[in-house]
Amino acid sequence: MVLVAAGFCSFSAQAQDSLRTTLLKEVVTSASRYERPVLEVPRSVTVVGQDAIEKSVYNSVGELLGNTSGSYVVGQNQTTGATQALFMRGTASNQVAILVDGTRITDTSTPNGSMDLNELSLTDVERIEIIRGSHSTLYGGAAVGGVINIITKKGKSPGFHGNASVQGGLLGKGSGTAASNVSLRYGFKNGLYVNGSLFHQNASGLNASIDTLSNSSPDKDGFEKTDSYIKVGYQKGIVDAFVSFKKIDQRSDIDDGIYNDDDNAFLDFERNLVNYQAGVQLTNSLKATLFGSWSNSERLSHNDSSRINDLGDYDATFVMGLYRGNLQTNEIQLTYQKKNLKAILGGGHYNDEMDFNTYYFSRTSFGNFESVVNYDTIDSSSKTGYVFGQANFTWHHFNLSAGGRWINHSVFGNHWTFEVNPSFYFDDFLVYGSVSSGFNAPSLYQLYDPSKSFNAYTTRGNRKLNPEKTISLEIGVKKEFSDKGFISLSLYRMNTSDAIEYVYLWDRSVPIDELTFNENRGDVYMNVAKQEVIGAEIDGRVRVGRFQLSGNVTWMDGKITIEANDIDPQQTGGNHVQLYNYGAFVTSDKLETDKLARRPQFTGFGKLSFDATKDISTYIRYRHTGSRFDSGYDETLGPYGALNQFRVKQYKLFDLGADWNIMNSLSLSLLVENIFDEDYQEIIGFSTRGRSAYLKLNFRW
Secondary structure (H helix, E strand, O other): OHHHHHOOOOOOOOOOOOOOOOOOOOEEOOOOOOOEEHHHOOOEEEEEOHHHHHHOOOOEHHHHHOOOOOEEEEOOOOOOOOOOEEEEOOOOHHHEEEEEOOEEOOOOOOOOOOOOHHHOEOOOEEEEEEEEOOOHHHHOOOOOOEEEEEEEOOOOOOEEEEEEEEEEEEEOOOEEEEEEEEEEEEEOOOOEEEEEEEEEEEEEEEOOEOOOOOOOOOOOEEEEEEEEEEEEEEEEOOEEEEEEEEEEEEEEEOOOOOOOOOOOEEEEEEEEEEEEEEEEEOOOOEEEEEEEEEEEEEEEEEEOOOEOOOOOOEOOEEEEEEEEEEEEEEEEEEEEEOOOEEEEEEEEEEEEEEEEEEEEEEEEOOEEEEEEEEOOOOOOEEEEEEEEEEEEEEEOOEEEEEEEEEEEEOOOEEEEEEEEEEEEEEOOEEEEEEEEEEEEOOOHHHHHOOOOOOOOOOOOOOOOOOOEEEEEEEEEEEEEEOOOEEEEEEEEEEEEEEEEEEEEEEOOOOOHHHOOHHHEEEEEEEEEEEEEEEEEEEEEEEEEOOEEEEEEEEEEEEEEEEOHHHOOHHHHOOOEEEEOOOOOEEOOOOEEEOOOEOOOOEEEEEEEEEEOOOOEEEEEEEEEEOOEEEEEEEOOOOOOOEEEEEEEOOEEEEEEEEEEEEEOOEEEEEEEEOOOOOOOOOOOOEOOOOOEEEEEEEEEO
């Protein structure tokens, strides 16, 4: 019953809600790069507000996003510190743009260039704006599935302000987590302000892998994270400017893949991030804004000889990898706003680079084996310059927005993207449509990885890769019902060409059914796939007296098509091509599959709240994730094996919570997750938290 009702609901705008999604008079900036009321934005929008963030018992951006419409976050319900990857509207984790204060942030050292959302804590975050659908014209590459803009706090009224929180949690059986956060702000009467915050979290006791060492106690994987942040800004009159610095330092105990416990593997991660922004109101209708950032990240993975059974035997293997990434962005934007015409014009550059060094040692009965891979002699970087513009014209109740972006990439040359977005707004009712194109460049790893086995035809990296290109269509409606609630519906379709896949190559002179290890000719990234995704999303809220029902429902379906004629023989040497992600060989026949990994066809979220008193609110919420496919290694798929697609069962979680405003400056939040303690999996081979309980005390002044 709750699930059915959730189809017409979304997260509540009330302070006691764990998420805040509201049309009403809420203003959003990310959808058009200037302020507009949410109801008037002709795209699918969710806003997570400051009150919701302060009262949430979650500590990462990924945990908050996991219950929003159109999104599925792998890692949301796993061990604390698990990698959190966002899949939005059927797109992969590297096809959603992540911004901090309007400036893109990513991790260029990962294989596909995407970042771990667990890296992003909520310290000093004011709100999170989520814009679903293709936005490559406004935000460039990776914004084909959507945009997540994390907006930090600015200056308050003059004087000393701040908030502090402490929380603890019990995760599953025998595991716990603790977190504390202190944020301080001081505003001067002349408009100058200084913000600073410190966040710390640790967890221990929960094993990340389901399968453990035979007849042995499972390895208990820990996590520790410290974020420090400082921001100095000036906000007065026609000037709004700031510069900020954030340092992220975290350490995770990790396991060695699905169903494979590991008692001596660790992952250390550090990032330094500098952001700046300066806006000047030149005239009543014209504003100029500078954006920019600089970031460097370093990831160190370390796996010493690991125990493989309860007899004290070890695998005599040592693996270490050091991965570094650097990112620099600078951008200028002019914003023109009149009653019936709003327009933006901007340009900038985006430079990224990476390098890594790996070392592998193994002692076997045949002798010692060593392998070293590094990028020391490779220029693994790219530079992107761009100019973009968009105009928004309003005539009576009709609105038309259109724009384009010109991109000059140091590897791929010149490309264009466009967007056309008509809408009709009347008496709190909005109907809209959009057509847009997208451009997503391959990652530096996919382009430049020099790894090459003895008999390989080519290196793993492929400098002849093309960018992935998309065409997206969307139609939607939004309707507000005074202060009683709202409903929002959107339908979408996205087609991707030149999708990148990782493939094995095998000797063309040997029939496929006769291949052995000796016929392997290496592995490489290639543009071999086309993907089509269609979907529907419903959000809404309704309030009756002291009760409020909110939620969302998402349905998504997709398929991937691969044809032999689309494969460039110059990149394969004419050898047999085996898709690593699906295990199949590409022959003369068309290969088609609807097994999109880690993207459930159906998700739902529902929340029923009851205001017991003016200061106490209780709620029950329901989270549903439909069955989906996940990738797992299958040694029977070819001489080397490959990934096979295994169906993961659906899961349904019921949670209970309460928020208590003890006084104006003090609040208490309680949440018990999965009260029925269902044994479920997010992805195969890794454990979830089971029944968990959290308690958070928040003080502000």
